[in-house]
Amino acid sequence: MPITSVTKDPEALTMTVTADFAVPVQRLWDAFADPRELERFWGPPTYPATFTRHDMVVGGRSQYLMRGPDGDSPAGFWEFLAVDAPRSFEVIDGFAQPDGSANPDMPRMRMTFEFSETPEGSRLVNTTWFGSAEELEQLIGMGMEEGMREAMGQMDAVLADLEAFAAGRGAVSQILSDTQVRVSRVIRGTVEQVWRAHHEPELLKRWMLGPDGWTMPVATAAENVGDAYRFEWAPVPGGPADGAPPFGFEGELLESNPPHREVTSERMIGMEGPGTTNELTLTPREDGTTLLTVVITYPSAEFRDMVLATGMTDGMEASYARLESELVGV
Structure with a gap:
């Protein structure tokens, strides 16, 4: 399991997830930049994601749909606020309606993803800022922490699969x-x-x-x-x-x-x-x-x-x- 710690700070209204991987920083970054790779781990195994848009530049947007075991299909989006490849990116993370627009009835969060080198490979620090203590409690209660643990747990297999995403495979x-x-x-x-x-x-x-x-x-x-x-x-x-x-x-x-x-x-x-x-x-x-x-x-x-x-x-x-x-x- 790559996650080494999950820290929730009710006063700062944050949740910070730290995960270590035995790959270089660039390889870890590429897994987030490539929608084919990202959708293989962004979401628990029972709620696999499909990204219909993923332009990872400032002002860009990602849109994805998760499909649950009972036929439910929650959707989400990222709005990219900052991108510093391959070191960090920052997004507004939110729930989406079927047409991809933001769901006004659900909270939106600010998230940062920071990538750094370690002696064994690389480290990802993901910090989420919530709008209020109520939103933090609501989203944790919806299983956000467990979902993050399950999602990150799939990353080692994705990172090890170089051939599927390499040049030379054709369209x-x-x-x-x-x-x-x-x-x-x-x-x-x-x-x-x-x-x-x-x-x-x-x-x-x-x-x-x-x-x-x-x-x-x-x-x-x-x-x-x-x-x-x-x-x-x-x-x-x-x-x-x-x-x-x-x-x-x-x-x-x-x-x-x-x-x-x-x-x-x-x-x-x-x-x-x-x-x-x-x-x-x-x-x-x-x-x-x-x-x-x-x-x-x-x-x-x-x-x-x-x-x-x-x-x-x-x-x-x-x-x-x-x-x-x-x-x-x-």
Whole structure:
């Protein structure tokens, strides 16, 4: 059990959890920065978490849902107040409503996570500040301390699993809910390089091609919130896709926080009906690579399954492999 102490101070309205781990500070930090890792321990074993958003920058936000054994699904959020990688971060931690907004009937807390080196590895000190003695008593009574102990108890196994989160594994898709899918890929390139590659038309035309046999004659990127974008593909004559009809996607830039996150709408050109919402998040890693995640929200589970059955993830992996080739040459 990594937790070495839990201290509650009714006068200061705090609870402090200290835990030691036999890994370097950076490895511990990465487990919190990567939503694929974080959701494997943030929550007791009986209430596993799924993170539908996790942009770990000042002003960023995380949103997660826990699924209980009886079908209940409490939700929570973090609002990032400070981030000093890999030493500390500070958040407002709160309960969320089904749409991800703060639950006004439940308390919000301020939490700090501080990481430091020890002779054996690293130490995490997590301090929670409560708004009142009543809130402290309420949340402790709801099982906050026990939940924290159980959650931290899962971290050793996550930290030991390096292979599952390393570069070179290719794009992996994960169904988050009836309407959401997350595609993750570690890209050999910096966050700034990967962001630029998503916004420079000539770069886009070289890597965002999907399977072999396609060209991208039109790549109009959106620069500012409210701008439209348009991407079109055509088969290479005599190539493996020869004879296939050209196609394209268009949409609007809904949110942008360069170089870490953007949200776009997307619909196939010429297709009626609702499209998808795509949330791109870029997270820097210790070795200079970038964790790229795209959370795609579909209008229905049927539409989600139809798109996944087209080989979407394989096509995205082919594009990301080209992107890496472009960046390695930079």
